[in-house]
Amino acid sequence: KQWYQRRVAITAGGQRVVVVRCELLNVSGSFYRNKLKYFAFLRKRMNSNPSHGPFHFRAPSKILWRTIRGMIPHKTQRGMEALNRLKVFEGVPPPYDKTKRMVVPSALRVLRLKPGRKYASVGRISREVGWKYGDVVEKLETKRKEKSAAYFEAKKKLNALRAKAAATV
DSSP: OOBBHHHHHHTOTTSOEEEOOGGGOEEESOHHHHHHHHHHHHHOOOSSOGGGSOOOOOSHHHHHHHHHHTTTTTTSHHHHHHHHTEEEOSSOOHHHHTSOOOOOGGGBHHHHSOTTOOEEEHHHHHHHHTOOOHHHHHHHHHHHHHHHHHHHHHHHHHHHHHHHHHHHO
16 A cells, blocks of 8 residues: 555566555655646657657556666567566556455555655646546545455355364364
């Protein structure tokens, strides 16, 4: 939940990596400073024809993807393959909501930033610069969490019954 962007890219090492809930990623520095940095980035465009790039992604998942792309030699075959092994999503989409999730401990904000330092979430920055789907993702996430909680309660009851049956036998 409290991730630091760079560590996700560094610790991958040839594995397939799926990053979920990109809107909750944290960036060091105050929100205002990060917003100004992103607006400065938005001003950078091709003078003669802006549609030729650079392209400024607004979605948190694409911001993370582009950040990681900058850390990889993406123009080589090896870099392209590495980028193809990476998938990024806002929220937790259906195929991954039922799989076990892992946390990269070295990427946790608590371990990366000194206490008292300012940080900003990528989701909030994205909303400020034009990402329109924050509310939709939030709604879908609450729905997913409710379903997940109901499943977990049923699983706990089943495990309790299983333990009771094992004790009687």
